[in-house]
Amino acid sequence: MSHSGARRADARQNVDKILGAAVACLSRNADASVSEIAQAAGVGRVTLYGHFPSREALVEAAVMRVLSEGEKVLGGLDLTGDPREALNVLIRSSWLLLAQASAVLEAALASLPPGRVQELHAKPAQRVDDLIRRGQAEGVFRTDLPADWLVSVLHHVLHGAALDVAAGQLDRADAPHFISETILAAYTRSGT
Amino acid sequence: MSHSGARRADARQNVDKILGAAVACLSRNADASVSEIAQAAGVGRVTLYGHFPSREALVEAAVMRVLSEGEKVLGGLDLTGDPREALNVLIRSSWLLLAQASAVLEAALASLPPGRVQELHAKPAQRVDDLIRRGQAEGVFRTDLPADWLVSVLHHVLHGAALDVAAGQLDRADAPHFISETILAAYTRSGT
């Protein structure tokens, strides 16, 4: 097991099921146990340990999984136009994925060395970061607040919206519109 | 122990230290153990159990503590003027307290019956809720998004700012200004 060489088909399939379950469980509950994840994957706990040597390794693999999914979706988007429109497209097409990724990363923060998480997160986050900085440079987004803060606001509003949806306090269909309207307004200086 | 009658001075003092430590620990880590809280309070674990029959009871007491602190501060504010100015005052004077209360409530959510938390939280939250609804009614805040969502946004931005400060990614002194500027802009329809 855990040999680089070709593994049996069902084994590869199980690894896939486990990673999917891990992402789902960890984005719902950062403290999800290994048993819980194994059960959600329809797999025995021992089988899981056959593929991942420790919970920590599993969490890291789940992070890489959700990040690569994110890369795939974000890579298919055209974010080169008007920053406002680009941000709108970004939010409407993948807010749920971004929120899920954010939740898994937060879960990872509790069981992985803190530097490791930011290291993994750095590259994919760059896309959003660049978009916001470009919007500032083009004078479309406000510059009286630092880009880091604007990124953080987007991050936390997305995460919050996901929590609200999970708690039944927000209709999933309303979320992208609400988020987009809120963020675009927040990124423009208020007319006091 | 746990007699309604007059208790010794040092006992009351210890209860106070324990509650303070519980609020501090739980707002930093929702899963803080009883030992951790006892140690932070400078008190033995057994002593803590002498005052609170269970972890659950301790968490509930910590929630009541932070909420009553919040009531005290919010009660001393004049929020009757221009909703924008009132919200500005509210954020600048007590964003940290609000964020801490929010974190403790989130911690409580993991160990208390879900209904109980919202029940405890309901009355103090009403103040902020009312302010936002008044702002909408007076035409100062946008009405194309529901008040519940605006409240939720404030909530999550506050929480996020507290996390950023704790992570060293945001200067504590900058936070109130950033939050206030962001929220006021978000509460106004963007000039697309």
Next chain:
DNA sequence: AGTAAGTCAAACAGATGTGTTCGAGTTGTG
């Protein structure tokens, strides 16, 4: 000063989680 109230460390029981081993059963693949 005397007494009750309070504190505390050590040790216990029980629950839960992680990680491992064993042995038997199952299934993909050559």
Next chain:
DNA sequence: CACAACTCGAACACATCTGTTTGACTTACT
């Protein structure tokens, strides 16, 4: 078919957390 790869439940050791008891110690209050 045959064998290796894989799966899986049961049980283990180890750690951590909750909650309790015991017994000795200290301290507030009258």
